[in-house]
Amino acid sequence: MKLLHVDAGITGPESVSRQISAAVVDAYLRAEPTLEVVRRDLEADPAPHLDGRGLASLPDNAILREFLEADVLVIGAPMYNFGIASQLKAWFDHVLVAGRTFKYGPAGPEGLAAGKRAILASSRGGLYAPGTPGSALDFQEPHLRAMLRHMGVEDITVIRAEGVALSPEARSQAIAEALLNARAVARDFPRRVAA
Numbered sequence: 214m215k216l217l218h219v220d221a222g223i224t225g226p227e228s229v230s231r232q233i234s235a236a237v238v239d240a241y242l243r244a245e246p247t248l249e250v251v252r253r254d255l256e257a258d259p260a261p262h263l264d265g266r267g268l269a270s271l272p273d274n275a276i277l278r279e280f281l282e283a284d285v286l287v288i289g290a291p292m293y294n295f296g297i298a299s300q301l302k303a304w305f306d307h308v309l310v311a312g313r314t315f316k317y318g319p320a321g322p323e324g325l326a327a328g329k330r331a332i333l334a335s336s337r338g339g340l341y342a343p344g345t346p347g348s349a350l351d352f353q354e355p356h357l358r359a360m361l362r363h364m365g366v367e368d369i370t371v372i373r374a375e376g377v378a379l380s381p382e383a384r385s386q387a388i389a390e391a392l393l394n395a396r397a398v399a400r401d402f403p404r405r406v407a408a
């Protein structure tokens with residue numbers, strides 16, 4: 214079993230998405246100590262932005278291979294300017310590859326990477342949860358879900374800390390709740406992945 218741990222937060226030790234994603238990985242390792250964890254830190258080792266040359270070599274790149282080999286994806290995904298971090302978008306540009314992770318046919322797009330479980334460690338300064346007035350401005354989580362589903366990844370769990378910029382108290386509470394949820398996320402592992 215392989216877990217791919219991706220982080221895109223650029224706020225160093227203060228990064229909320231990194232705290233949450235680390236807690237999720239920790240929970241998985243407690244549930245399954247033999248789990249192989251592959252690390253992709255997009256701040257330390259950024260995925261190159263896609264250009265013409267990169268497009269030509271897309272069908273076989275290290276980022277894509279890591280993705281294809283993973284059973285569980287843990288993605289630290291901060292909201293920056295209402296969307297995902299540009300580093301994370303660059304990573305997805307290497308992973309969404311026609312003929313490898315999806316294909317188009319007469320019936321439309323078909324995902325080729327089904328069977329993986331994705332956990333999104335989402336952090337944002339304001340409030341955008343479904344049902345809140347800010348939800349129309351959430352171009353982060355829907356974008357992540359759309360890209361994963363396009364590849365056939367349907368088992369998506371979001372661990373979210375939001376409102377972290379509203380006040381120190383709101384930040385502490387949102388992080389504490391997210392960390393609690395992160396610890397609980399692996400309780401059905403590995404049965405759920407194997408199912």
Ligand SMILES: Cc1cc2nc3c(=O)[nH]c(=O)nc-3n(C[C@H](O)[C@H](O)[C@H](O)COP(=O)(O)O)c2cc1C
Pocket residue numbers: 222223224227228229230231290291292293294295296336337338339340377378
């Ligand atoms: C460059 C930048 C852009 C941001 N843009 C938004 C935004 O559009 N909406 C929002 O609610 N919070 C925004 N924030 C706040 C972050 O979403 C919040 O600090 C979150 O914790 C970021 O994740 P991180 O702590 O892992 O870096 C922004 C923060 C930064 C650094």
